[in-house]
Amino acid sequence: MKEWKQFLEPYKQAVAELKVKLKGLRAQYELEGVHMPVEFVTGRVKPLASIYDKTLEKGIPFKPSAELAEELPDIAGLRIMCQFVDDIGKVVHTLRQRTDMQVIEERDYISHKKPSGYRSYHMIIEYPVQTIHGEKTIFAEIQIRTLAMNFWASIEHSLNYKYQGELPNEIRHRLERAAEAAFRLDEEMSLIRDEIHDAQQYFSAFKETADRDYSGKKRKRGDQDEIRHPDEK
């Protein structure tokens, strides 16, 4: 077990660091006063049980090794949720420009959805982690998707888990139709994007005013609970 803990430690560190960095994008866009392409960010280290299942699927030994790291590039996983499909391209462009990570693979499951109906943009990156034994470069997966794509994927993931990957035909068909409905929702929202953007700016301005007390002073942090997205991990 100690061997696994040591093996997974750099991945834990990478997820923690990347979460801070990717959430930082949000703050930067906010300061620029432009439309915010990042809604929220989550991250996880792949659970050992999932690593085990994947090694069985791929027919590789279940032991901490360079082969495992190579075969499972999603041990460290980040997910960026966006409001609109167009935002995904902006985030992808921003990530390609960064010098603290190297994008080594991209998969566009938005233009080319998977047979299940799954849509998302995936990037595999190389990311250097500083350890007490020096620098260790690991792989990490970044999935970028809209809120609607995320809603569909999380429901489908739970159903697949329940039926252990053997979805009954009726549910599979319903999920395919739900995936199309989610895509149409994204398309509809994109069409009224400017309206939504104006409404959000108006709401932020209103919130800023409400954040001031009656003397006009800005309320101190801690005067109110921090607002977090319910899915933010």
Ligand SMILES: Nc1nc2c(ncn2[C@@H]2O[C@H](COP(=O)(O)OP(=O)(O)OP(=O)(O)O)[C@@H](O)[C@H]2O)c(=O)[nH]1
């Ligand atoms: N909910 C859901 N998630 C998916 C689906 N396909 C891919 N994903 C997510 O995307 C990740 C990587 O998928 P792929 O790009 O297909 O990678 P892969 O190595 O070809 O496939 P896996 O062996 O399934 O990881 C998966 O681990 C899931 O998190 C899908 O049909 N439904």
Ligand SMILES: Nc1ncnc2c1ncn2[C@@H]1O[C@H](COP(=O)(O)OP(=O)(O)OP(=O)(O)O)[C@@H](O)[C@H]1O
């Ligand atoms: N890149 C990622 N960022 C954030 N969360 C993720 C990422 N990939 C998967 N998850 C989530 O982490 C949880 C457990 O991960 P797990 O590795 O079992 O899922 P998975 O990668 O989707 O599955 P599989 O290994 O079967 O492809 C799931 O809720 C899954 O949705």
